[in-house]
Amino acid sequence: MKKFLVIAKWEFLEKLRTKAFIISLFVTPLILFLFSYLPGKLANEEDQTTKPIGLIDSTGQYTIPLTEKLSSLSFGNNQPRYLVLNLAKKDIPYEQLKSDANEKVLAKKIDGYIYIKYDSLAKPVIEYRSRSVGNFHDLDMLEATFNEMYRQTEFRKYNLDPALVSNITKKIEIKSIKVEEEGKESKTDFYAKFMTSYIFIILLMITIISSGGMLIRSLVEEKSNRLIEILVSSCSANDMLAGKVLGLSLLSLFQVAVWIVLAVGFAGASLATMINLDSLLLVLVYFMLGFVLYTSLFVGLGSVVTTEQEAQMLTSYLSLVILLPIIIAMPIMQNPDLLLAQIFSYFPLTSPAIMILRLNNVAVPAIEIIITVGILILSIYITILFSAKIFRIGILSYGKRPGIKEIISWLRKE
Amino acid sequence: MLEVINLKKEYQTATAVDGISFRVEKGKIFGLLGPNGAGKTTTIRIILDILKPTSGEIRFDGKPIDKEFVNHTGYLPEERGLYQKSRVIDIIRYFSELKNVHANQAIENGVEWLKRLEISQYKDRKLEELSKGNQQKIQFITAILHNPDVLILDEPFSGFDPINQQLIKDIILSYVDNGKTMILSTHQMDMAEKLCDEIFLIDKGKEVVGGNINEVRKKYGKNSIRVDFSGDKSLISSIPGIVEINVYSNYAEIELNESTKPSEILKKLVDIVEIRNFTILEPSLNKIFIDLIKKSSE
Numbered sequence: 098m099k100k101f102l103v104i105a106k107w108e109f110l111e112k113l114r115t116k117a118f119i120i121s122l123f124v125t126p127l128i129l130f131l132f133s134y135l136p137g138k139l140a141n142e143e144d145q146t147t148k149p150i151g152l153i154d155s156t157g158q159y160t161i162p163l164t165e166k167l168s169s170l171s172f173g174n175n176q177p178r179y180l181v182l183n184l185a186k187k188d189i190p191y192e193q194l195k196s197d198a199n200e201k202v203l204a205k206k207i208d209g210y211i212y213i214k215y216d217s218l219a220k221p222v223i224e225y226r227s228r229s230v231g232n233f234h235d236l237d238m239l240e241a242t243f244n245e246m247y248r249q250t251e252f253r254k255y256n257l258d259p260a261l262v263s264n265i266t267k268k269i270e271i272k273s274i275k276v277e278e279e280g281k282e283s284k285t286d287f288y289a290k291f292m293t294s295y296i297f298i299i300l301l302m303i304t305i306i307s308s309g310g311m312l313i314r315s316l317v318e319e320k321s322n323r324l325i326e327i328l329v330s331s332c333s334a335n336d337m338l339a340g341k342v343l344g345l346s347l348l349s350l351f352q353v354a355v356w357i358v359l360a361v362g363f364a365g366a367s368l369a370t371m372i373n374l375d376s377l378l379l380v381l382v383y384f385m386l387g388f389v390l391y392t393s394l395f396v397g398l399g400s401v402v403t404t405e406q407e408a409q410m411l412t413s414y415l416s417l418v419i420l421l422p423i424i425i426a427m428p429i430m431q432n433p434d435l436l437l438a439q440i441f442s443y444f445p446l447t448s449p450a451i452m453i454l455r456l457n458n459v460a461v462p463a464i465e466i467i468i469t470v471g472i473l474i475l476s477i478y479i480t481i482l483f484s485a486k487i488f489r490i491g492i493l494s495y496g497k498r499p500g501i502k503e504i505i506s507w508l509r510k511e
Numbered sequence: 512m513l514e515v516i517n518l519k520k521e522y523q524t525a526t527a528v529d530g531i532s533f534r535v536e537k538g539k540i541f542g543l544l545g546p547n548g549a550g551k552t553t554t555i556r557i558i559l560d561i562l563k564p565t566s567g568e569i570r571f572d573g574k575p576i577d578k579e580f581v582n583h584t585g586y587l588p589e590e591r592g593l594y595q596k597s598r599v600i601d602i603i604r605y606f607s608e609l610k611n612v613h614a615n616q617a618i619e620n621g622v623e624w625l626k627r628l629e630i631s632q633y634k635d636r637k638l639e640e641l642s643k644g645n646q647q648k649i650q651f652i653t654a655i656l657h658n659p660d661v662l663i664l665d666e667p668f669s670g671f672d673p674i675n676q677q678l679i680k681d682i683i684l685s686y687v688d689n690g691k692t693m694i695l696s697t698h699q700m701d702m703a704e705k706l707c708d709e710i711f712l713i714d715k716g717k718e719v720v721g722g723n724i725n726e727v728r729k730k731y732g733k734n735s736i737r738v739d740f741s742g743d744k745s746l747i748s749s750i751p752g753i754v755e756i757n758v759y760s761n762y763a764e765i766e767l768n769e770s771t772k773p774s775e776i777l778k779k780l781v782d783i784v785e786i787r788n789f790t791i792l793e794p795s796l797n798k799i800f801i802d803l804i805k806k807s808s809e
Binding site: 325330 | 554581588589591593595596605606610653697
């Protein structure tokens with residue numbers, strides 16, 4: 098067997114058997130699941146009990162219609178959403194009413210109360226006062242209900258038919274259709290697109306960080322106990338480099354494959370409707386290119402570090418660069434032709450992630466794909482060349498970490 | 512025969528090896544000796560093709576070493592360490608496969624070596640479960656299992672108890688008897704003295720002395736005696752012909768000048784103190800080296 102294959106097999110099997118790997122294989126998807134699923138689930142999950150809310154209408158105009166409207170809202174099973182209590186009383190000043198209502202809120206007798214008054218231009222101003230200001234569900238509901246009621250009463254003043262009004266003011270949604278190169282049209286579901294691109298970028302990130310981290314840790318271990326000397330006295334540095342990169346890359350890809358199988362297993366068919374990839378093949382090309390580029394970068398940098406701490410520092414810095422596309426993903430998704438997006442598409446370290454985002458979202462011209470793939474392949478070639486040089490010398494340097502000058506002098510050699 | 516010819520390794524700021532040459536004969540143990548930082552490790556790394564020399568070359572059996580050569584070398588570095596989390600037999604197989612030994616053959620040989628070093632019971636254990644000494648044995652096996660033509664051992668005895676030192680020593684001797692080439696690098700002069708046929712002392716990258724161990728001894732050995740005595744030690748130093756005297760509780764080591772014979776001193780000593788034992792000292796390698804290195808750095 099070729100020696101680099103011997104090394105690749107060893108790295109793959111030995112890391113596969115470690116407890117840390119087995120744990121991360123199952124814990125990481127669990128964490129990802131909790132991260133992506135729980136917040137949305139919690140935000141959408143509302144407690145299905147009728148909320149008592151107060152109403153103080155200093156204008157006297159809206160008490161009856163608003164109470165009617167709000168009381169008619171239900172959870173869909175005829176259970177009303179709100180129990181509206183009129184807190185306004187004759188002969189009692191509004192300031193007094195408000196402070197009484199505040200007490201009720203604090204005593205949790207009511208969830209909150211609506212206060213309506215006129216501003217200087219005789220337009221109604223409406224406030225919702227409650228203990229929590231973050232309950233956007235209730236706020237949306239109250240606002241929409243009030244506005245509908247307000248429009249209807251205003252139109253009625255001018256003797257217009259409310260049915261006609263509601264027909265005219267009905268919101269008409271815009272459907273977004275992506276026009277592709279060949280004149281093909283496809284329906285866009287922004288959310289699905291965003292999520293699929295996002296999932297791919299996060300997978301890319303995790304595989305890069307985990308395999309890069311493993312690579313650096315394995316190098317540091319072998320350097321610290323001088324195993325590296327036995328290795329390089331048995332095979333060439335290039336065999337070692339190729340073997341390690343191959344073995345650990347396969348391990349990371351195996352990890353991703355397991356996760357995908359797990360995801361399909363759990364989510365099953367519902368996943369198929371969610372996944373929305375028009376250019377799966379190209380996305381995979383960028384994924385692999387990005388992965389290989391970062392891994393070869395990790396090799397070069399990893400052979401320079403001499404201690405576990407340095408390795409951790411390096412890994413976290415590189416992780417930040419890998420994270421960058423995730424931070425700028427939202428603006429790019431909303432406007433894929435942004436100049437910023439163009440620039441980051443050509444910059445090798447961000448190119449894979451940004452291209453995955455853009456490919457999914459706009460019709461990227463073929464020439465741009467060719468150029469970016471070209472840039473990536475060239476960058477990989479240069480990185481491997483440099484990394485291999487640094488690696489050959491770096492793996493045998495112990496103790497003090499070499500400075501930039503020293504590394505440059507290594508690159509000049511041969 | 513392994514030949515090191517005019518080897519030189521320069522770094523930007525220092526010269527690690529400065530034009531050394533030596534020959535290592537088959538069937539003999541060659542001691543590469545010298546203080547820390549003398550250039551021993553650099554020399555070894557160049558022989559193993561880990562480093563490229565600035566100039567000079569390494570020849571084996573008359574031919575310059577090539578890529579194939581790495582499969583015929585075995586190396587035990589001074590600083591030990593293997594994959595702690597891996598199984599003993601897997602480690603042995605891995606390093607053998609890296610030397611182009613087929614996996615099945617590697618396991619077969621590995622089992623045999625484990626038996627020979629009396630640690631068969633650990634075959635399927637993880638390395639971290641073994642004692643330090645047993646871990647060292649595993650590392651020794653990885654260096655020798657593929658039956659290399661050239662075996663380089665750096666401090667092979669450190670970390671072993673006397674019984675295991677003996678075990679390793681026997682293996683080394685029988686290995687060389689099979690006509691193999693062996694370089695032994697060590698600080699333990701008593702070990703070098705017992706095992707090596709040829710020695711090569713290096714300091715600051717340069718040869719200090721080299722050749723057959725008995726010739727080196729003869730050439731650089733001092734004229735010394737040891738006397739076990741009782742009586743007034745202050746009188747001893749008054750005897751003419753003594754260069755240096757080290758007095759211990761009940762014996763003294765006395766270095767004589769070149770023209771003085773030990774028997775003359777004995778005659779004079781008999782009159783001064785009561786002598787229980789009188790020995791003419793073989794010059795120790797240790798002493799020779801300390802003297803030579805001191806001289807070379809002056």
